[in-house]
Amino acid sequence: MTALLRAEDLRKSYQVGRGGLFRRARRFNAVDGVSLTLNRGETLGVVGESGCGKSTLSRLVLGLSPHDSGEITFDGAPLPDEGSDDWRHLRRRMQLVYQDAAGALDPRQSIGTQIAEPLKIHNLPPERAEQALADVGLPQAMAARHPHELSGGQLQRVVIARALTLEPELMVMDEPVSALDVSIQAQIVNLIQDLQQARGMAYLFVSHDLSIVHHVADRVAVMYLGQVVEEAPKAAFYTRALHPYSKALLAAVPVPDPATRGRAAPRIGDPPNPAAPPTGCRFHPRCPHATEQCRVEAPALRDFGGRRAACHRIEELSQ
Amino acid sequence: MTWILLKLLRALVTMGLVLTFVFFVLRLSGDPTLVLLPDDVDQATREFYRAKWGLDAPLWEQYTSYLRALLQGDFGISFRNNIDAFQVVWDRVPKTALLGGTAIAIALLIGMPLGVLAAVYRDSWLDRTVMSIAVFGFSMPNFFLGILLILIFSLKLRVLPSSGSGTWAHLIMPAATLGTGFAAQIARYTRSSMIDVLSKPYMRTARSKGAGLTRRVSQHALPNASVPVVTILGIKVGEMLGWAVVTETVFAWPGIGRLLTSAVASRDLAVVQCIMILLAFTMVAANMVVDLVYGWLDPRVRVGARAQA
Known part of the structure; x- marks a missing residue:
């Protein structure tokens, strides 16, 4: 079976500031050699600190911004150029939901108009809009309202409904619940999971919240400064992460149990400037296990018992 | 409803302040009989006209009787030609409305599309060209542009009349003169507003x-970007009336603006007061229209109004 989505050594850099007369503009590699696959109906959770390139990655795989090098294939075919007929047609198959639901909706148009817009663009039956509204658990009366009249959770449901109208095979969810109250988060996460079960969509679920990813993902990829440092099935990852960075992330997740109060997460400090990443292993300045080799040589992402990790010392550390 | 009433009340206060200010400034600026009557008239005739125009009474009394007349719709008598001041002014309104309306149409029809193009193709040669023309357009003083146009199209090429208002050909240069600066400003406002929306x-x-691209711009970007542009347009209408005075003088366009300059010069108090009231009314009305249009353009404002009511 071919994977629905496959990224191979994907790279994307942005210019930082302007170049001067005597100074070249600095570039910062937001995504720096990322390879991953996503199968049909599967959820891949992508986690990492802010600035690690998660959101850039989500835009790249949707073909919403061009990548510098590497390859993205969707359903076995490379992503077409933006603006071409193929690209437009592909919009029906992949959709985006992201954090800022209020910003993702046009303040001047009614909810109904906005949910129906993708159908209009792609000449699809307009009845799907009502269906989509029902599918996300919103009353039909909501269609006449404007975005400012809805709550944050309702807005995110609207954004999801709009994406659903096209019946996509891939949904990229970029921090879909991060801006919501915890009680609403649970509702939206459940909705997202129910929709996946009913429709068999694949999710690329980008989040900084490890507990939510634990809830929704089948596999987890950890990103650090534009690179994937570990990728593993969910159960394996949460029971025993391999990479020291993954361990640090997991240790930082608050545990809702007063008994564990005394156990403070190891402090690893702030992430380095992504525009000037450290030499060798990018994690070495913050890694408690770093050796001379780590400072000099960048570790490759290696297979290790059904999972992948980029660390020189996994063998020893997994003992 | 309360919202509308409050706006009306505020408008009335504005108008009241304007007419009070104009009334006193004009009285302080000199005796009209000195300007309107020949230098060699005797004191008795002078006093006769003072009494006739009500200028002999104390200032405070003049003001109250002026207000009383105004409330009855009486704007006073034009000193110069002894007829109803309002009639004198009203006869000129269509000309200025035609000139101003055409200038606004030019500003919108040229300014908005150029602003949209500049924003969509931001930082391209197109953007830079449009913005350079815009800077030129609004840095160019109105009277100078008018004289330049007369020089080129009337004196050199002899294709357009330099003054008067008889035909459509007469309208072209004054409207272009008045509209260019505003087209340039509208282009700039549209551009920055569009750039803001495009990043949403x-x-x-x-x-x-x-x-x-067409759908994104026409369905989402432009409707949202037009909200601040419309607001600015309301303010600009008042500014445009100011520039109309200059333009009408340059092109001898028989509108309110030219009437105002001549009425001020000859201390025709009733006419000046009437024009000022009319201008203030136009500005206030333009702003109210903008408020209403704003509510139609931006559903959030509509709800705010409903909540206040």
Whole structure:
């Protein structure tokens, strides 16, 4: 079976500031050699600190911004150029939901108009809009309202409904619940999971919240400064992460149990400037296990018992 | 409803302040009989006209009787030609409305599309060209542009009349003179407003839905970007009336503006007062129209108004 989505050594850099007369503009590699696959109906959770390139990655795989090098294939075919007929047609198959639901909706148009817009663009039956509204658990009366009249959770449901109208095979969810109250988060996460079960969509679920990813993902990829440092099935990852960075992330997740109060997460400090990443292993300045080799040589992402990790010392550390 | 009433009340206060200010400034600026009557008239005749125009009474009394007359719709008598001041002014309104309306149409029809293009193709040669022309357009003083146009099209090429208002050909140069500066400003406001909207997340989601550039601009970007532009347009209408005075003088266009300059010069108090009231009314009305249009353009404002009521 071919994977629905496959990224191979994907790279994307942005210019930082302007170049001067005597100074070249600095570039910062937001995504720096990322390879991953996503199968049909599967959820891949992508986690990492802010600035690690998660959101850039989500835009790249949707073909919403061009990548510098590497390859993205969707359903076995490379992503077409933006603006071409193929690209437009592909919009029906992949959709985006992201954090800022209020910003993702046009303040001047009614909810109904906005949910129906993708159908209009792609000449699809307009009845799907009502269906989509029902599918996300919103009353039909909501269609006449404007975005400012809805709550944050309702807005995110609207954004999801709009994406659903096209019946996509891939949904990229970029921090879909991060801006919501915890009680609403649970509702939206459940909705997202129910929709996946009913429709068999694949999710690329980008989040900084490890507990939510634990809830929704089948596999987890950890990103650090534009690179994937570990990728593993969910159960394996949460029971025993391999990479020291993954361990640090997991240790930082608050545990809702007063008994564990005394156990403070190891402090690893702030992430380095992504525009000037450290030499060798990018994690070495913050890694408690770093050796001379780590400072000099960048570790490759290696297979290790059904999972992948980029660390020189996994063998020893997994003992 | 309360909202509308409050706006009306505020408008009335504005008008009241304007007419009070104009009334006193004009009285302080000199005796009209000195300007309107020949230098060699005797004191008795002078006193006769003072009494006739009500200028012999104390200032405070003049003011109250002026207000009383105004409330009855009486704007006074034009000193110069002894007829109803309002009639004198009203006869000129269509000409200024035609000139101003055409200038606004030019400003919108040229300024908005150029601003949209500049924003969509931001930082391209197109953007730079449009913005250079815009800077030129609004730095160019109105009277100078008018004289320049007369020089080129009337004196050199002899294709357009330099003054008067008889035909459509007469309208072209004054309207272009008045409209150019505003087209340039509208282009700049449209551009920055569009750039702001184009960076909004819903523009990205529109792209991810597969909406083409035309659809994204016409359905999402322009409607949202036009909200601040419309607001500015309301303020600009008042500013435009000011410039109309200059333009009408340059092109001898028989509108309110030229009437105002001549009425001020000859201390025709009733006419000046009437024009000022009319201008203030136009500005206030323009702003109210903008408020209403704003509510139609931006549903959030509409709800705010409903909540206040």
